[in-house]
Amino acid sequence: MKTSQTSFIPSSRDSRDQSKDSSINDKNVPLAARVRPQSLDDFAGQKHLVGSNGPIRNLIKSGKISSMIFWGPPGSGKTTLARIIANRVKAQFVQLSAVSAGKADVRKVIELARQTSKAYEGRKTILFLDEIHRFNKAQQDFLLPYVEDGTIILIGATTENPSFEVISALLSRCRVFVLERHKDDDLKLILERGIDDLKKKHALKDIDFEKKAVEVLVEGSNGDPRTLLNALEMAVNLAIPGVGKKSKSSQNIKISLKNIEDALQHKALLYDKAGEEHYNIISALHKSMRSSDENASLYWLARMLEAGEDPLYVARRMFRFAAEDVGNADPQATVLAAAVFEACEKIGMPECNVHLAQLALYLANAPKDNSAYVGYGRASKDAQETLNLPVPMHLRNAVTPLMEKVGYGKGYIYDHDVKGKKSGQQCLPDELVGKKYV
Helix, strand or coil: CCCEEEECCCCCCCHHHHHCCHHHHCCCCCHHHHCCCCCHHHCCCCHHHHCCCCHHHHHHHHCCCCCEEEECCCCCCHHHHHHHHHHHCCCEEEEEECCCCCHHHHHHHHHHHHHHHHHCCCCCEEEEEECHHHCCHHHHHHHHHHHHCCCCEEEEEECCCHHHHCCHHHHCCCEEEECCCCCHHHHHHHHHHHHHHHHHHCCCCEEEECCCHHHHHHHHCCCCHHHHHHHHHHHHHHHCCCCCCCCHHHCEEEECHHHHHHHHCCCCCCCCCCCHHHHHHHHHHHHHHHCCCHHHHHHHHHHHHHCCCCHHHHHHHHHHHHHHHHHHHCCHHHHHHHHHHHHHHHHCCCCCHHHHHHHHHHHHHCCCCCHHHHHHHHHHHHHHHCCCCCCCHHHCCCCCHHHHHCCCCCCCCCHHHCHHHCCCCCCCCHHHCCCCCC
16 A cells, blocks of 8 residues: 555553654654654644643543544644554554545555454554545545444544535544644744754754844744754754764854755745635735725735735635725726736736736725625525515516506606606515615
């Protein structure tokens, strides 16, 4: 099963030591793998889940582990936490990636789980399915009965909102735990562990940092320990004469700000075009323009475009905003929005970014009127609840002699014929007379 990593955790008292990945002591493996936590006490961050009274710690203590989904940003510890759980409850651990695995791989895990349960007196199997949101509906449906009957304990991991990506039947059988981006204090603790490991690896007496280097490293890691540790290891290699070779002259090294900048290269923008962050940021753009905050509007627009969002999607949403939030307070807003949409269609990115920026500034500074949006919402509610209310007879067109004979159009007042061109005649159904939508 090429797409999986399988490790069986035995039931002896020495299981914790036996279950450790032997590769963590190999100095050739990446630093992030070498310092991966092996227990909850070593796990940095997520105190709301694994702290002294955290739900995951309590579940482990009770020995009653059920299927769950870990939802959190990259590097928040989803895989590490799943391995720790399997280790603590002495379960078989099988890891699959939903990117490359299919039904055949899941079948093999199911058969393995059944064999293990039979051979080891009911020993449980934990299937850790990374990027579970990449499994389609049919694949998730296939998993469902085996999760339901307890053949496997599923731990799914996703960076995207499971409400959008996991089928409701599977979601209802899993407890969702939300992992947070690591805080700076967590990252500094992880950084210390990384420094200790690198000092041993390179036989260094100490590793010093130039002013602001640690701050830039922590901030540039964007809450991801893996990014932090990879950048740290690269920065140390850059700072050591001979790039990684041991020498007496490198018993003390200093990491410069440039070393850190070279190692980080750039901060990755956290943005999933099909998931929750997509909706979060477009919501932020919409609400910033509504609040007439031109600076925030430009920032959220840039966050979307620089992360690769389709400019036509942004243009469509801003076109909608022009009618929903600016409306008749400035009808020119919809004209400009239409022109910008056309510009995005014709020239695309990156040229159309300035058109979108112009529109964002215009909409943010425009007077606001949401009467069309609010009014239509109220009218829509009544329309849905009163679908069969008849049109008043005087508003109907008498297109045949029979219709005229039975009263179609009788009593209709042509408003252009009255003073002020406003007759005040009844235009709503009898049941809705007096209703106000704007």
